Amino acid sequence: LSKLIGGPSFITQLTLASNGIGIRVKGLADTGADGYIFGDRKAMKIIADKLNLERQDIGRTIPVTAFDGSPGRGIDNTYKVDAWLDGRVERKAPVLEIDLGPANHQVILGRRFFEIHDIKLDVRKRRFIWPDSRRDDKIDRILEIPFGNLLPKLVDAEHQAEVDRREREMQAQIERQKAQKEQR
DSSP states (O other), X not given: OGGGSOOOOOXXXXXXXXXXXXXXXXXXXXTTSOSSEEEEHHHHHHHHHHHTOOOEEEEEEEEEEOTTSOEEEEEEEEEEXXXXXTTEEEEEEEEEEEOOOSOSOSEEEOHHHHHHTTOEEETTTTEEEOSSSXXXXXXXXXXXXXXXXXXXXXXXXXXXXXXXXXXXXXXXXXXXXXXHHHHO
């Protein structure tokens, strides 16, 4: 029975790019998400800053229901960005800004994305089945940066305390050496 419930989510890597720079993010393939591409509000702010993307107000707020059925903060902004997935690119793909909360992915590829591109999901092998085998012939050269590299690094308090202690010891040693030189 335990094999029939849960298991790993269908997480994939994709790159959001603009002007020769791409940021590699984790995306959840979710046919239950009733939309195209959704980007986490906090992640999209970081990505937009790095890629110099313009945040576009859509002029109204679209209500959102969270995965648990509770009402979420509505969608009122979008970004246009080149989305690279599986060797294919969609130019100026609209990414709708939502709150994903504490998720281990930055974007959700929703049901409409798979419908529009006629992509089938092979959930067993965690791969996409495209309607044709072609990949985009005109591959741009982009500098790709993992999203995790854009986040501030957390400082380990224990390690920092050790560094501070060593610096105090070194400073004390320097002061002792100066005092000894002055006494001579």
